[in-house]
Amino acid sequence: MSQGNSCVSVVGQQARACTVREALDRVGGKWSVGILVAASQGPVRFTELERQVEGISRRMLTLTLRNLERDGLLHRRVYPTVPPKVEYTATPMALELYESLVTLTAWAERHRAAITEARAAYDREHADWTGSRAD
Amino acid sequence: MSQGNSCVSVVGQQARACTVREALDRVGGKWSVGILVAASQGPVRFTELERQVEGISRRMLTLTLRNLERDGLLHRRVYPTVPPKVEYTATPMALELYESLVTLTAWAERHRAAITEARAAYDREHADWTGSRAD
DNA sequence: CGGGATCCAGTTGGATACTG
């Protein structure tokens, strides 16, 4: 969510990293993907999102929605009824982004086990024994 | 960097979002990608990283390295010399991840202009005029 | 119903000093 991207004045290989960050800064947020996924299925209302994206607070939902809207990933449609009705829809650009994420999803699935094991191994090794052996 | 991933007990479409998050949680950090990119070129030392990943602090470099190592994305090799020498190398899994990120990079490049414009438009519209027109 | 405003706790992350 932080927009302070210092991709300027970066040279060489790190320039690649910056471009990646541009994308990550938009979906890196804890809730962005969840919202995007929900909105990709079709227009979705505020309260629906609140239910579908489990664990999100009202505040974060609003904030994330605003950011996604600002970046042109969501379109917000307000029906001037009472009580009010607001629908969020994923833009074509967002759908493309979603498609791009499947590669990442595939990677995560492919290596899920390996990562879990790597962590276990690391934690085993670095078990932080302050007691180094009491004879 | 936060490991508190609540991918459990989530149903339906949101399960997809969770898998994506698994991947994002590993590269979502502000510095992960920068380090990964640098390490993908071959073994790289601590101080080299500190220079190549511009703007990173010593603390964050250490922390991010530890996380990447723990997830099995980096291999850490220590040479018992004096002064000490430590080399970080991207694992095959990390290289695959890097490959997966190019899709995202492509997306970012493709829509960079559109996003910038979307933001400008949004900011223009929500310029927070408390003064609604003084005719 | 769909949010905005506010308050506050927890976390992130930079700067710096110290160590083997």
Next chain:
DNA sequence: CAGTATCCAACTGGATCCCG
């Protein structure tokens, strides 16, 4: 050289109240 430890500022995010 390659970290670790500490302090502190900024940001994140939940809870709550209010409003159209």
